Amino acid sequence: MSTLFESRPVWAERPSLPARAAKNTVLAVVTVVILLPIYVVVLTSLSPASAVNAAGGLVVVPGGISFRAYADLFSGGVVTRAVLVSLGVTAVGTLVSLTATILAAYGLSRPGSLLHRPLLFAVLLTFLFAPGMIPLYLLVSDLGLIDSYASLILPTAVNAFNLVVMRAFFMNLPGEIADSARIDGAGEWTILTRLVLPMSKGVTAVVGLFYAVGYWNAFFNAILYINDNAKWPLQLILRQYVQQGQQISSNSLIGNAVQGTASAPNLAVQMAIVVVALVPVTIIYPLVQKHFTKGVIIGAVKG
Amino acid sequence: MTERATAVAPAPDRPSPPARRRGTGRPGRGASLRARWRRDRSLLLMTVPAIGLLAVFHYVPTLGNVIAFQQYNPWDGVVGSPWVGLYQFERLFTDPRFWNAVGNTLVIASVQLVFFFPVPIALAILLDSVLSRRMRLVLQSIVYMPHFFSWVLVVTLFQQILGGAGLISQSLRGAGYAPLDMMTNPDAFLMVVTSQMVWKDAGWGTIIFLAALAAIDQNLYESAAVDGAGRWRRMWHITLPGLRPVIVLLLILKLGDILNVGFEQFYLQRDAFGSGVSEVLDTYVYHQTLVTGNFSAGAAAGLIKGVVGLVLILIANKMAHLMGEHGVYRRS
Numbered sequence: 001m002s003t004l005f006e007s008r009p010v011w012a013e014r015p016s017l018p019a020r021a022a023k024n025t026v027l028a029v030v031t032v033v034i035l036l037p038i039y040v041v042v043l044t045s046l047s048p049a050s051a052v053n054a055a056g057g058l059v060v061v062p063g064g065i066s067f068r069a070y071a072d073l074f075s076g077g078v079v080t081r082a083v084l085v086s087l088g089v090t091a092v093g094t095l096v097s098l099t100a101t102i103l104a105a106y107g108l109s110r111p112g113s114l115l116h117r118p119l120l121f122a123v124l125l126t127f128l129f130a131p132g133m134i135p136l137y138l139l140v141s142d143l144g145l146i147d148s149y150a151s152l153i154l155p156t157a158v159n160a161f162n163l164v165v166m167r168a169f170f171m172n173l174p175g176e177i178a179d180s181a182r183i184d185g186a187g188e189w190t191i192l193t194r195l196v197l198p199m200s201k202g203v204t205a206v207v208g209l210f211y212a213v214g215y216w217n218a219f220f221n222a223i224l225y226i227n228d229n230a231k232w233p234l235q236l237i238l239r240q241y242v243q244q245g246q247q248i249s250s251n252s253l254i255g256n257a258v259q260g261t262a263s264a265p266n267l268a269v270q271m272a273i274v275v276v277a278l279v280p281v282t283i284i285y286p287l288v289q290k291h292f293t294k295g296v297i298i299g300a301v302k303g
Numbered sequence: 304m305t306e307r308a309t310a311v312a313p314a315p316d317r318p319s320p321p322a323r324r325r326g327t328g329r330p331g332r333g334a335s336l337r338a339r340w341r342r343d344r345s346l347l348l349m350t351v352p353a354i355g356l357l358a359v360f361h362y363v364p365t366l367g368n369v370i371a372f373q374q375y376n377p378w379d380g381v382v383g384s385p386w387v388g389l390y391q392f393e394r395l396f397t398d399p400r401f402w403n404a405v406g407n408t409l410v411i412a413s414v415q416l417v418f419f420f421p422v423p424i425a426l427a428i429l430l431d432s433v434l435s436r437r438m439r440l441v442l443q444s445i446v447y448m449p450h451f452f453s454w455v456l457v458v459t460l461f462q463q464i465l466g467g468a469g470l471i472s473q474s475l476r477g478a479g480y481a482p483l484d485m486m487t488n489p490d491a492f493l494m495v496v497t498s499q500m501v502w503k504d505a506g507w508g509t510i511i512f513l514a515a516l517a518a519i520d521q522n523l524y525e526s527a528a529v530d531g532a533g534r535w536r537r538m539w540h541i542t543l544p545g546l547r548p549v550i551v552l553l554l555i556l557k558l559g560d561i562l563n564v565g566f567e568q569f570y571l572q573r574d575a576f577g578s579g580v581s582e583v584l585d586t587y588v589y590h591q592t593l594v595t596g597n598f599s600a601g602a603a604a605g606l607i608k609g610v611v612g613l614v615l616i617l618i619a620n621k622m623a624h625l626m627g628e629h630g631v632y633r634r635s
Contacts, residue, residue: 008434009521009524009525011524011525011528011529012524012528013528013533013534015534023429023432026429027429027433027442030426030442030445030446031442031445033502034445034446034448034449034502034506035445036464037460037461037463037464038460040463040464040470041460041463055473056473056476056477057468057469057470057473058463058469058470058473060470099352100352100353100356101353103349103350103352103353104349104350104352104353104354106346106349107346107347107348107349107350108346108350110343110346113339113342113343113346113347114336114339114340114342114343114344114346114347115343115347119350119354122354122357122358122362123353123354123357126357126361128613128616128617129365129609129612129613130609130612131360131361131362131363131364131365131367131368132364132365132367132368132588132602132605132606132609133585133588133589133592133601133605134370134588134592134598134601134602134605135364135365135366135367135368135370135602135605136360136364136367137593138364138367138370138375138377138381138598139359139360139363139364139367141377142380154356154359154360155360156360157356157360158353158356158357160357163353187345188345188346188349189345192349213451216453217451217452217453217454217455217456218453219453219454219455219567220566220567220570223570224593235453235455235456238453238455238456238459239455239571242459243455243458243459243462243571271463274456274459274460274463277453277455277456278452278456281451281452282448282451285447285448285451286444289443289444289447292447292510
């Protein structure tokens with residue numbers, strides 16, 4: 001593959017100077033377009049009132065550092081609560097999703113086993129149509145799940161695509177090891193936990209990341225199912241106080257710890273909420289990135 | 304509304320070659336039901352949680368679409384609500400807002416096809432040409448990243464840059480010009496939402512093309528170069544033909560998915576741009592129902608979208624099979 005070459009292959013001509021300049025310019029522009037908004041948001045969230053006022057809004061040139069906005073956010077008000085809700089839903093949801101997905105992917109990884117075809121068909125059929133927003137809402141409502149955290153987890157707990165990717169990966173594992181374990185008397189549960197899972201760390205990390213990001217970013221199911229704003233996840237707070245620009249500087253919203261003292265500028269607080277929504281994703285994702293091609297592409301494309 | 308359109312979506316289910324099938328020493332399909340039950344019961348048990356969740360949260364609500372043929376009210380439930388035949392559909396087809404939503408959905412899908420679809424291909428070829436492995440990894444981490452941001456976050460970031468109080472307006476004001484608010488101007492809507500899509504997902508979209516590029520036989524390039532083919536001729540005669548199967552497949556899948564232009568992105572910006580340009584089928588369903596309380600009308604609109612979408616996917620797969628590709632499912 002071309003990506004193996006650290007240097008230019010001997011047969012390739014060196015590109016002309018304008019060509020190289022054009023290529024590097026495009027790459028630089030792409031990088032700046034992606035990183036600049038993030039840089040501005042992070043910098044503004046860390047800026048003291050003087051810098052925000054001097055800039056007349058978003059801060060592009062650093063003018064001092066202040067963690068005041070974050071202190072305000074994490075002093076026990078709505079944002080603190082929303083972060084805890086989002087973290088909790090993400091952690092529990094990812095665990096539920098991964099467990100159900102791994103089990104089913106393994107259970108369906110052996111063609112010819114009992115009910116293999118109809119069950120697999122039932123999973124694949126979900127690719128073809130979505131149930132529709134209204135009937136799903138009525139079902140969640142009839143099950144009494146409105147305003148429960150379960151409503152943010154169960155309806156999206158199993159993603160057929162992730163299940164199929166995982167199954168394809170399991171089916172590509174060498175079968176001989178499992179066969180010999182079986183001859184030695186190992187049951188399916190032992191084979192799954194002791195043999196298959198240790199060989200599947202990459203794909204588990206990738207599928208887990210997909211689920212976790214899905215839960216962390218989930219927005220619309222909370223709009224539908226959560227009326228009680230004490231149970232709002234972070235994305236709804238982000239929408240209300242940043243995208244829709246509702247004032248957050250009132251003390252009841254931020255918590256009592258900082259009452260009476262000069263608070264951080266509203267814009268810095270808003271940008272700090274953006275950063276809080278952004279940080280977990282940007283921390284976890286590079287750790288998993290190296291598995292994207294190894295785990296998923298190989299599982300899906302060559303599977 | 305499930306997120307199923309990830310870049311690696313095609314070919315999710317390719318059975319492994321028979322030689323690799325596991326359990327070769329065990330009783331096969333011919334064994335008695337009892338023996339198979341005894342052998343496979345733990346495998347069956349393992350599928351229960353996922354199948355149960357799909358049954359409850361996918362299949363049951365799918366059946367719940369029958370309320371599209373009722374005048375549903377929550378007190379009487381599905382069983383007690385009166386049946387009204389095709390009344391909801393008749394009303395729907397005479398509602399100009401429904402046709403507005405259909406029109407917007409098709410316009411947005413076409414714009415996506417023309418202005419979004421080619422970007423990941425070009426970006427992948429560009430990234431693939433970066434020689435330094437380290438540099439390429441860094442660039443890949445950067446361009447993949449926005450895919451993992453929520454739509455609320457992406458829309459918020461765009462607002463901070465392009466909005467009336469955003470960075471561009473701020474600079475214009477500082478330089479003595481009038482501020483420019485692109486985030487509420489209906490004329491800028493298509494441009495803004497397309498840029499958001501490109502910003503968020505074009506990088507992620509390169510994954511599948513980078514994999515296809517890596518699979519092209521390097522000897523082809525070398526022979527072509529030895530035979531005197533220049534850079535552009537090699538791209539035209541080797542690189543693009545190498546990508547063709549993936550491009551065709553994704554294009555067909557996109558056509559089958561044309562009614563799913565995305566939901567949250569439009570929901571979030573509906574107030575700012577107005578429903579005239581930004582109402583799509585999904586937001587129409589939401590606003591018709593959960594705002595007006597008419598569940599049956601919303602279910603009818605959702606059902607139409609679902610049925611048309613299903614037909615489109617089946618047609619798209621038929622086309623994929625005819626062109627020798629695998630599509631999202633196999634006929635085997």
